[in-house]
Amino acid sequence: MKGSTKWYLQRFTSLTLVPISYWFVIFFLNNLNLSSENFINSLDSNFVKLLIIIFFCVAVFHTRLNLLTIYEDYFNDNQVRLYSRLTDSVLLLILLFILPIIFI
Amino acid sequence: MTTSPLSPHLQIYKPVLPMIFSITNRIAGIIFAISLPFLALWIGSSFYAPILFKFISSIYNFPLIKIIFVLWFFALNHHLLNGIKYFFWSFAKGMELNQVYLISYLILSVNIIMTVFFIWYIFV
Numbered sequence: 001m002k003g004s005t006k007w008y009l010q011r012f013t014s015l016t017l018v019p020i021s022y023w024f025v026i027f028f029l030n031n032l033n034l035s036s037e038n039f040i041n042s043l044d045s046n047f048v049k050l051l052i053i054i055f056f057c058v059a060v061f062h063t064r065l066n067l068l069t070i071y072e073d074y075f076n077d078n079q080v081r082l083y084s085r086l087t088d089s090v091l092l093l094i095l096l097f098i099l100p101i102i103f104i
Numbered sequence: 105m106t107t108s109p110l111s112p113h114l115q116i117y118k119p120v121l122p123m124i125f126s127i128t129n130r131i132a133g134i135i136f137a138i139s140l141p142f143l144a145l146w147i148g149s150s151f152y153a154p155i156l157f158k159f160i161s162s163i164y165n166f167p168l169i170k171i172i173f174v175l176w177f178f179a180l181n182h183h184l185l186n187g188i189k190y191f192f193w194s195f196a197k198g199m200e201l202n203q204v205y206l207i208s209y210l211i212l213s214v215n216i217i218m219t220v221f222f223i224w225y226i227f228v
Contacts, residue, residue, distance in 0.1 A: 011194060014187045021184055025177065028143070029225050033165050036154040043150070056144060063137045070130060073111040094141055097148035104151055 006065065013062035020055045027052075043104050056098045060091045121208050129186040132179035139176055170226050177222045178215060185211045 031042055043049060067087050071080045117123060146164065149157040163169055189207055192198045198207055 011191060015191065018184050018188060021180065025180070025222075029222075032226070033161070036150050036157040036161075039150045039157065039161075043147075052147065056140075059140060063133075063140065066133060067137060070134070072108070076110070090141060094144040097144045097152075101147065101151055 006069075010062070010065055013058050013065065016058050017055075017062055020051060020058070023051060024055050040104055043101055049101055049104070052101060053098065056094060060094055064088065064091055122204050125186060125208050125211070129183055129190075132183040132186075135176065135179040136183055139180075167227075173226060174219065174223050178219045181215045181218055182211070185215055 027048070031039055034042065043052075064087065068080075068084055071083050075083065114127060146157070146160050149160055164173070189198065189211065198204070
């Protein structure tokens, strides 16, 4: 990826994440002590589902971009390759876990 | 993948406020990245496995874990507020030394106030 593209993507994802993260914190606080039926009911709105999916997709992308930058700053090439593969697998699992909420 | 030199290690620098905010911003980002799978597990399990959801939500409502969530929010908020600062820095705004210090103290105060609200909301 070109350095400038990465720079723009980092700014764009962080700007998107600021408001949506505060929304997510409020969602988290409101739903922390709900039972699973009530929790699924609170997810039963396209707006909430959309925000959760945007939050996780953009957060995963932002995490990937910036963790790789951190790895490149502090580790050697072999470590960077290993850690970035590990990161990618965990981030993929997160998406696999979150995306099916579309079907609720 | 990269041929650029590694960053010098932190302990060679004399700590100053902007540098502390810079490194804690990275650490806070990493903390939030680590929390992402746990949040995904909480939301995803409500759909996949209600029993797992019940288990996770009883853990998340445990007072000791709530204290971890308070620290989590403090780190997240630090990262978000600093992120806004760095966004303005990208356009060379707010980079005068006195502004840098003022904004850093402002970020810390706003963060403490918001964390107090978070504590109030999560425990009451």
